[in-house]
Amino acid sequence: MLFKKTKMLERKMDEFLDVTSETGLAFLEAIKNYFDNDQAKFNDHLKKINDLENRADVLRRGIESQLYTETLIPESRGDVLALLETTDNVTNQVKETILDFSIETPVVPKGLHKDFIHLTEHSVNAMDEVVKAIRHFLRNPMAVRDYLHKVYYYEKEADKVAEALKRKIFRTETLDLSAKSHLRFFIRHIDSVADKAEDVADRLTIYTIKRSI
């Protein structure tokens, strides 16, 4: 009985992390579709991200209420709760970004497509590594470090690409200020995904120290 509940909770947690990781992959695909001008596939990925985000919310709420109603891991449930919430912020950021692409359809000069995709790759990599870090935090806290430093690495790379991209845009004379501002908004959006992944990593650093004591 005791282990049945635990197993169910473990499964939910694993699924939550799968969903988060999958959202990242779908995000990268959607961005590529957007620049390839493949509207149908972009819409498919948009819908997928929406569904994944909803599923992540359901799972998160399920885990949270089970942790509290059954008083499981009373010592570290607060930490797990915060971890779920901050991870959910990453998924939300992805959903918001891709939705804005769909609504506002920013016009990106062809020469910048590669940079945008590059930026997205770094953000998705950061997201992916943080998911791996959480998986290890749950089973083998000693290995978390191996993934956290990668999260920080990709977040910095994303910042660098974002900065270079913004410089490039604001030095392009053929673009209106309104277009420049619009593009900057999307760069910030994509870069935020990496920043939010970094927030999760920051928390994980502390929780890992706590668990090793």
Next chain:
Amino acid sequence: MFFLFLTSGLFLGWSLGANDASNIFGTAVGTRMVKFRTAAIIASLFVIMGATFSGAGTSNTLGKLGSIDQLAGAFIVALAAAVSILIMTRSGLPVSTSQAIVGGIIGWNIYSGTPTDISTLTKIVSSWISGPLLAVGFAFLIYKLFLALPRFLQIHLFRLDAYTRLGLITVGAFGAYSLGANNIANVMGVFVSVSPFHAVTVMGITISGTEQLFFLGGLSIAVGIFTYSQKVMMTVGEDVLKLTPQAALVVVLAGALVLFLFSSESLEQWLIVHNLPTLPLVPISSSQVIIGAIIGIGIAHGGRGIQYQVLGRIASGWVLTPIIAMVISFVALFFMENVFKQAVYLP
């Protein structure tokens, strides 16, 4: 008359249940890993079992220290122990029933002119020191093992929680059994030779008079657990000693092992057969053993945060408690004999 005189022992049992059950289930209940009801039922059941079936060893040792031969005498010795515990607790000093009852018995020995067996006394007093020390070593080793195990097996955080709960209950049951076995001598030991109980056979199983007496003592401990220990457990879990559930598991296991080593006659037999050194069967303080185990974990952490003055306070208790109990016992025996005209020893 017997039951009236037994009340001082039953009161000792009640206070043991109220205070010492928290040594076993304190952190588990305090951190809400185990419900108080579950803890109380398991603790009571196993304390009674330990007391009834394994309490003889330590009681024999106390019997060797001083075989109290009059009911009124036994009443006074147990009462002296109870009163000195009350005085020590009121003064905020660490106290143990084991030390109080020894003082009470020596008081009786002096009053009745019976010589105190020095070798038994040495055996008992040295156990007060070696018991907690052994707990330090056990806790250190078990803790190191426990730290390595989840990492090695890569146990999921949620599953580790489930295992810890199960462990706290299992180890708690073992701890309660050992506590009953080891400490029933403090509660009922002085009444063994004056007990009116005779062996009875129920469904082919013979229950000796001593076992019946110990069962009664076990019941009084259980009453203490149910009526008063919850408050103490919440204090242990939340205020005084902030242990993680995993650390608590190690502490209780180490403590239970020590209590078991100092009370099991069958283990003693096994050690003798295998030519291994044996430990004396002596009632020791569960609180001090638990403190020893916590220090063991502190050492495993590199020795930081250990409050060494606690050790000094414990050592002062080793001296002070028996002396107070001895004096109270002596004076009260005088009153019992001369004011209430009750024989307190066989001339």
